[in-house]
Amino acid sequence: MKAEILDLRLVHEGWSRFGVARVRLADGTEVEREIEDHGNSVGILPYDPVRGVAALVRELRVPALYATGAQTQLEAPAGLIEEGTPEENARREVLEETGIALGDLEPVGTTYSCAGISTERIHLYLAAYDRAERVTEGGGAEGEHENIRVVEMPLAELAARADRGELTDLKTLTLALALRARHPELF
Incomplete structure (x- = not known):
């Protein structure tokens, strides 16, 4: 049965x-x-291999505020898949949140965010960028009240935070570990 x-x-x-x-x-x-059930999503870790930084965002997450009192969470840019392919949505989210116009995406995988409760599958990507691709300030989509703050963090610090268990967002931890495993020369 x-x-x-x-x-x-x-x-x-x-x-x-x-x-x-x-x-x-x-x-x-x-x-x-x-x-x-709220649909599927994308999560992207943009990184500048020349400057050795990753573009992350700080944003209020009300469930984290409720659970721990955390005012913001440091995380990789992400968002729900609306119209189009996961890749198109990944580029749109990174542009809205960080102001970076991405080119190539490196797929990491598609996983359930929390299969015990949610139908959401998240498409994860790494994406190299350079300063010239930062075309706006970012901060989030107009009218969504995201109040996003962009944080360019040295890759060594990102790795150290992962090692110390300080990356509390699972997609961000996964992407940081994937970047280290696939591109160890950056660390």
Whole structure:
């Protein structure tokens, strides 16, 4: 017997949708499980190999504020996939958030952000850039009230923060470790 969803009851629909699924497990047991669904996303770590820096952002994350009191979180630029390909959305998000017009993207992988609760799959990329590609100040999309602050951080500091367990955003940690593994000469 395979597991199957018997019923899904939608309990909230807004920026995200929340539902409760009644599931029959492979052993025949029936249980309820919550599902959060807001679509798929992209996460990108732009880095300047000449200057040895990564472009990160600081932004308020209300769930982190609720859980820990953290006023902002340091993270790689990211956002929901709207229209177009994941690559097109990655370039748009980085431009909105950091002001960098990216060229080539290096795919890292596509993973579930938290498969125990969310349907979201995040497409992860590394992307080299140079100073000439910084075409605006960034800060986020008009009208979205993101109040993003761009932080160009030395790659050595990014690696040290990863080593000390100070990168609290999973996509950022994943991308920092991928950059180190794929391009160790930068560190």
